[in-house]
Amino acid sequence: MGVASTVESIHYHDVIIIGGGLTGLRAALQISNSGLSGALVSKVHPLRSHSVAAQGGMNASLGNVPGDDGASDDWKMHAYDTVKGSDYLADQDAVEKMCREAVATVYELEHMGTVWSRLENGKIAQRPFGGAGFPRTCYAADRTGHNALHTLYEQVLNKNFPFYEEFFVTSLVKDKGRCIGCTAIEIMTGKIHGFISKAVLMATGGFGRIFNRSTNALINTGDGQALALEAGVPLKDMEFVQFHPTTLYGTNILMSEGARGEGGILINSQGKRFMEKYAPNSVDLAPRDVVARSIEQEIREGRGYDGGYVHLDLTHLGSDRIMERLPGIRQIAMDFAGVDPIKEPVPVQPGQHYSMGGIDVDINGSTILPGLYAAGECACISVHGANRLGGNSLLETVIFGRLVADTIIKDINNFQIPDILPVESAVNDVEFKIKEVMGREKGANIFDVKDEMTELMFQKFGIFRNGQTMKKGLNEILKMENKLSELTPNNKDLAVNQTLIQFLELEGMLKIAEVVARGAIKRKESRGSHMRTDHPDRDDKNFLKHTIIGLEDNNLNINYKPVTLGMFEPKERVY
Amino acid sequence: MKIKVYRYHDGMKNPRYDTFELEPKPGLTILGALFQFQQNFDDSIAFHYSCRGAVCGTCAMLINKVPRLACRTQVASLLNGDLKIPLSPYHAIEENIEWDNKEEVLIEPLPHLPVIKDLIVDMGKFFEYYKDIEPVFKPADSTPEKERLMDPDSIPELELYTNCILCAACFGSCPIDDSDPEYLGPAALAKLYRFYIDPREENGIERLKIADIPRGWWDCKFHGNCRRVCPKDVPPLIAIAKAREQLEKEGEDR
Incomplete structure (x- = not known):
């Protein structure tokens, strides 16, 4: 002292x-x-x-859930998805640090008592998320x-x-x-x-x-x-500034990406699943910037509902899956929009989400x-x-x-x-x-x-x-x-x-x-x-x-700094 | 419609009630109504707010004599009478204030905690009781390299209790916390039970014994208000009943 x-x-x-x-x-x-x-x-x-x-959850390449072809996940793939998702602006040394430490971090929380959702074999459950090549997102319901x-x-x-x-x-x-x-x-x-x-x-x-x-x-x-x-x-x-594609119409409370990770789909006012047009491979699970723009474009071109929203449809997931994996957002949809996602689609629009x-x-x-x-x-x-x-x-x-x-x-x-x-x-x-x-x-x-x-x-x-x-x-x-x-x-x-x-x-x-x-x-x-x-x-x-923007003599000055590359060369970003 | 709001600050002899008229637009919550009050009527109004989505637990207050989250309570459904919750009586919810429940919403601070200003109460005691039950994970074994395995079937019961957002609506609804200010209260006991049933803990009955005291498990009279007002459907009553059963069984075995 x-x-x-x-x-x-x-x-x-x-x-x-x-x-x-x-x-x-x-x-x-x-x-x-x-x-x-x-x-x-x-x-x-x-x-x-x-x-x-x-x-929705926390990404870590635990590899508890195998990928499509039975392959297993690792931190490099997590890093690749993160860098590609960042449109190559992320500093790759920082990304490497984060993705290498991710697994230990999820375990650390578990060791402190966090109740994660579990797989049948007792391991921490993981679900697919936008822009990720693996079901990598560890979660505790929603x-x-x-x-x-x-x-x-x-x-x-x-x-x-x-x-x-x-x-x-x-x-x-x-x-x-x-x-x-x-x-x-x-x-x-x-x-x-x-x-x-x-x-x-x-x-x-x-x-x-x-x-x-x-x-x-x-x-x-x-x-x-x-x-x-x-x-x-x-x-x-x-x-x-990130705009999340699915925020509840009216209050803009978040409807987790986990909803689409679990199989939820976006539908316009013509009843069409429009994401196929914008991201033919990833469809509804393309990254947030892509999906938010797609929804906004649908709305601007007259294929949204009055007031400016589209539908997030979960009804086909069935009551059990919604109650087990997405109970929190069901409650929010009922409390704040009077809509039960088990019975009807949820009205959503993009909203600011992350800095x-x-x-x-x-x-x-x-x-x-x-x-x-x-x-x-x-x-x-x-x-x-x-x-x-x-x-x-x-x-x-x-x-x-x-x-x-x-x-x-x-x-x-x-x-x-x-x-x-x-x-x-x-x-x-x-x-x-x-x-x-x-x-x-x-x-x-x-x-x-x-x-x-x-x-x-x-x-x-x-x-x-x-x-x-x-x-x-x-x-x-x-x-x-x-x-x-x-x-x-x-x-x-x-x-x-x-x-x-x-x-x-x-x-x-x-x-x-x-x-x-x-x-x-x-x-x-x-x-x-x-x-x-x-x-x-x-x-x-x-x-x-x-x-890089700083304040000097009460004026904002703009400068620029190079991006740290290294692992992945910038490429066109396609989903 | 109108909101009738409890007003009190240091130096006032008695609280007063201010009435403010506003339009009950669809989707308007009590929290939204309070922001309108602040913006257009009197900017000295004090109330807690943060997430506005019923997850952070900061805005519990007494609304039409029922403890609720202001952000989750829709004004229209309240006026329609859709949100009626019958409660076992206690001092704070006695109908001692006149209000027209078809036209007005009565907003008061959460009972059983001292009022700092208007709708803000001092949560100190609530968190002190929470801390009394030693709310920290105490694993039975040493730290493994990976995760401890858990049977997925053990999760739903645990989630009933981990869902608690510590808003203290239950604490403000409990007739025992009214008559015995020392009672640990439903939230703290539910939290203790959450650690007891965590299969990774296996400290067994020792955990429950922390509240094996008059102001703990044994003070509850099963009025059930806690369960009725909980915005997250946490069932402290079940925790309390099961804990007592375990403790009684252990007493007989000895």
Whole structure:
């Protein structure tokens, strides 16, 4: 320890983990096992993290289920599918690391007590998933994220690891070119706290909620990416946003890819199985970018239902299979759309689902700012490139939660205990800022501006993009950013002021929206999830590279970085 | 239609109820109604939210005197009377507030936990009781190289309990948690039973003994509210009955 503060709301821990989902909890377990002092800071109780909503499963080449010709799976095939799925934008060294570690990671969760679905022989069950050459996706019915999150929460709780629950992080603190902690609002009291640490790990998840149609939890507002950007750490490949093909019409709650993995099919308003036309080999199990575009095209060409959706038909699977393998999505369809998938098809449309881009980190999870690390969806180590395969995100969270914690454990001996003064002064800065925001004259409604932004992002930076509309969109984002200084909550109490929290989220979301927009406008090609009608082809000559956007003197600067190839040469991507 | 919302914050002598009128569009949930309240009526309203898809367990509250997830509860079906759940009576669900249940929805905080502000309760006690039952996997054998095998037929019973999302709707519905604030409650006991029946554990009866105390298995009077309000169909009653049976059998054998 060795750091004492006269301010009661300053805390010291060797490592601060921001975010309590699968990545944050797995890292916490590793830090705890290493004997370092750590703490986890999260704006929600860890069990309310978005990881809990992951349905379909986790990819690992266990080979428990043989492939079509009786062949067995291995990590190289997993890597190949991942790289091809990424439209060759993934860094192949990172992919190799992930796919090699996948098997041990699934076993590790099993050893901690996760209840996986099982085959007749007692081994962990695996199902086919989009873009995968093997039935490789390990699952726990359609509640894989829930089962894994509860397991890791149990493990970390058992270590008496300190949690700061419902603390919203307001800034990262830098001193002498290092990250030495953060500040946070304790939401229930409104008090500002300072955290001093030798290392900070960002594990804050995605930014899906900058789009109005999203499968994401309402809390996925990209706070971590915005904090990093503000601290001078660039973001990578932010224009690559995954739209999941099958989200429930009306609420956009996820209908797992597992539904098609189990044999579900997509049908247009003419009663036709249209995926045969777009992906003759993989059909309904083509990767998500391909299927989402196909559905959108059917709808745009008048073969969707009124309101803009198609049908996901599971009725032929029969009641037993649906009840055993897909009970969660059946419940969701009944609760939120009044449809029982055993009896009738489910209305679905594409919706934002995943952020492939994120905080730029190297293969060890380090950012350019010493002491700051990132892992999971908030980071871009680039295992997903331009399009993530289903079943690879849960995998990424648990693997890199562990591995990046290992990086920290190794690096931390080189870090001195930081000074307290910069953290105290950062706390003052936040207090000052909040006072200023709360003292403003009443302006526009914060929630209306948020609605305007999320609608704009889906319309102008959605599944099909083009230069002209995107440029208009960027201008509108800039106008909204200017409006921020006029917004203020009506509620002036600091304790449990959720409107203030949403205002602070919105500031970051608009910055993230601008980064997405600028990256998308400059990338004049189509690759993976980024589909431009004015540049419909992939352009490896000019764009086989990562977009890197950083903040310098309050301006966003765009640079590019090469992609790490090695195992697989870029080829045309056909399914 | 209207929602009638419980309002309380530090410094208020008594809670008050605010009424807000809105249009019950198809698909509107209680959570959606609360967001409209926040956006258009009073942005100081406090309530928990996260997944909005009935999987994270953060938004349990008392809706028309029944503990439910706000995100899963459709306003229209509530007004039609389709979602009636008869409960064994306890203090918090007494009809002490006037409301017109054809026109209004009454929204109050989850009972048996202290209110922090409006619809947000302090879940500390609930998670303390959860922690009391030692909710962590304790395998019987040393770690194998691959997975431990499990009979697929053992999964359905386990899933009944692993499906729990720890929303505390059961805790807020339990007449025993009303009369005995020390009672561990349905969720913690169901979680304990989940570990007991895990075939990889084989710690046997020792697991159950953690709650072989007055505030554990023996406090339940089988009112059954927990099962009726559970959004995930977890059956704590079955767990409690079976645990008692095992413990009694063991007592006789000794």
